[in-house]
Amino acid sequence: MQKFKKRLTPIGFVSAVLTVFWLTTTFTYNAFTAPLVNVSFSDTLFKEKQVADTQWIQIGFVGDIMAHLTQLNAQKQPDGTYDFSNNYKWMAPLFATNDVMIGNLETTFAGASQGYSAYPKFNTPDALAEALKGANFDILATANNHMYDTGTKGLDRTLEILTKNDLNYTGSRLTTEQPRYAIRQVGNTKVGVLAYTYESGRTENGIITINGIHVKHADTNRLNTFDPWNLAPSVQEMREEMDRMTKDSVEIFIAVMHWGYEYKTMPADYQKALADSLHQLGFHAVLGSHPHVVQPMDFLVDSTRGHQTYVLYSAGNFISNQRYETLQNYHTEDGVYVVLKFQKIEDSAPVLCSVMHEPTWVNRYKKNGKYYYEVMPVKTTLSSEEILNELEDAQIQRIKNSLDRTMNILQNFKELPLQLN
Numbered sequence: 001m002q003k004f005k006k007r008l009t010p011i012g013f014v015s016a017v018l019t020v021f022w023l024t025t026t027f028t029y030n031a032f033t034a035p036l037v038n039v040s041f042s043d044t045l046f047k048e049k050q051v052a053d054t055q056w057i058q059i060g061f062v063g064d065i066m067a068h069l070t071q072l073n074a075q076k077q078p079d080g081t082y083d084f085s086n087n088y089k090w091m092a093p094l095f096a097t098n099d100v101m102i103g104n105l106e107t108t109f110a111g112a113s114q115g116y117s118a119y120p121k122f123n124t125p126d127a128l129a130e131a132l133k134g135a136n137f138d139i140l141a142t143a144n145n146h147m148y149d150t151g152t153k154g155l156d157r158t159l160e161i162l163t164k165n166d167l168n169y170t171g172s173r174l175t176t177e178q179p180r181y182a183i184r185q186v187g188n189t190k191v192g193v194l195a196y197t198y199e200s201g202r203t204e205n206g207i208i209t210i211n212g213i214h215v216k217h218a219d220t221n222r223l224n225t226f227d228p229w230n231l232a233p234s235v236q237e238m239r240e241e242m243d244r245m246t247k248d249s250v251e252i253f254i255a256v257m258h259w260g261y262e263y264k265t266m267p268a269d270y271q272k273a274l275a276d277s278l279h280q281l282g283f284h285a286v287l288g289s290h291p292h293v294v295q296p297m298d299f300l301v302d303s304t305r306g307h308q309t310y311v312l313y314s315a316g317n318f319i320s321n322q323r324y325e326t327l328q329n330y331h332t333e334d335g336v337y338v339v340l341k342f343q344k345i346e347d348s349a350p351v352l353c354s355v356m357h358e359p360t361w362v363n364r365y366k367k368n369g370k371y372y373y374e375v376m377p378v379k380t381t382l383s384s385e386e387i388l389n390e391l392e393d394a395q396i397q398r399i400k401n402s403l404d405r406t407m408n409i410l411q412n413f414k415e416l417p418l419q420l421n
């Protein structure tokens with residue numbers, strides 16, 4: 001019931017201890033302005049940490065992993081092979097601290113025989129999968145508007161290449177017998193991740209289109225898609241997937257949504273509506289991408305059930321060639337690496353204890369006539385003499401500007417220091 005739901009918009013964050021914190025928030029209650037409230041995340045549980053049987057589960061997420069043409073040229077080696085590993089050299093050590101690391105793979109692996117390509121139809125060398133594995137990713141979301149760029153062959157081969165590189169996926173599947181979600185076991189806790197993408201439309205005959213491409217009837221049910229103009233049937237499908245995950249003993253539920261409008265720094269109404277539905281289904285987190293810019297975070301709290309859902313409407317671009325030089329839009333250079341920390345005590349249900357945000361910025365620079373792309377962890381970079389020594393003043397200024405943009409959009413959310421161990 002709407003009556004019991006509170007939409008929270010954090011305006012401040014008061015905390016001294018890493019996993020014990022309160023969010024000072026305003027919330028709207030129907031159309032009325034509501035008073036300030038404090039939301040406490042299980043501080044009493046935390047105090048028992050030393051004596052109780054406690055397990056910590058750390059989950060990381062970044063947004064769109066793009067491979068534009070300039071990037072393909074940059075990653076091509078003198079012998080004609082591709083290597084994307086330098087893109088992630090600064091992020092990989094941070095990702096290594098997670099139990100589950102998730103990203104959005106916004107391309108396909110259709111193989112060299114189809115010809116590598118970028119916008120508007122992406123087909124990237126398999127070496128990207130190898131680099132993502134090397135960067136400590138665990139699960140790639142394949143549900144996005146470029147998932148069908150190379151048709152059935154690319155759809156299937158993408159999943160085969162991910163599997164070959166020991167990466168899990170959610171968003172598409174080889175057969176309808178496979179689940180739509182991915183599960184990772186962390187200690188004795190199972191984390192379930194379910195990814196979906198918006199459809200670009202439906203024809204009069206009910207044929208789904210992704211990125212304007214007609215999806216073959218035989219493939220339709222192998223893609224996790226929703227109709228943004230008619231959410232209810234897809235929410236019902238997500239509910240059924242949630243039930244299946246529960247039967248599979250999943251205890252932490254993560255939704256990864258590809259949605260919204262490109263270059264908009266605020267979520268669309270349908271994103272908010274779907275986030276509300278996912279919150280009501282019981283997801284602990286809703287992690288978004290697609291707009292190519294960062295959108296705000298939010299906490300949705302159901303005071304009757306005590307259930308809370310963290311929402312990041314868009315994590316922005318994790319890596320791409322979209323930037324001021326190409327689009328005259330600085331926002332496309334920015335991303336957010338978000339870390340969710342759950343605590344599970346004995347047999348109790350896991351509780352989301354802390355959320356940390358590390359803004360990211362794509363450093364593209366030219367050396368000896370060749371472009372280099374490196375994703376920088378912004379706060380880590382600005383506090384590290386070692387990394388700063390490698391950068392020019394102009395790059396450092398751009399990193400500082402990126403930090404300001406991202407933190408402003410996240411809505412005054414002052415996060416805790418990133419804990420790297």
Ligand SMILES: [Zn+2]
Nearest residue numbers: 106144145290
């Ligand atoms: Zn997209």
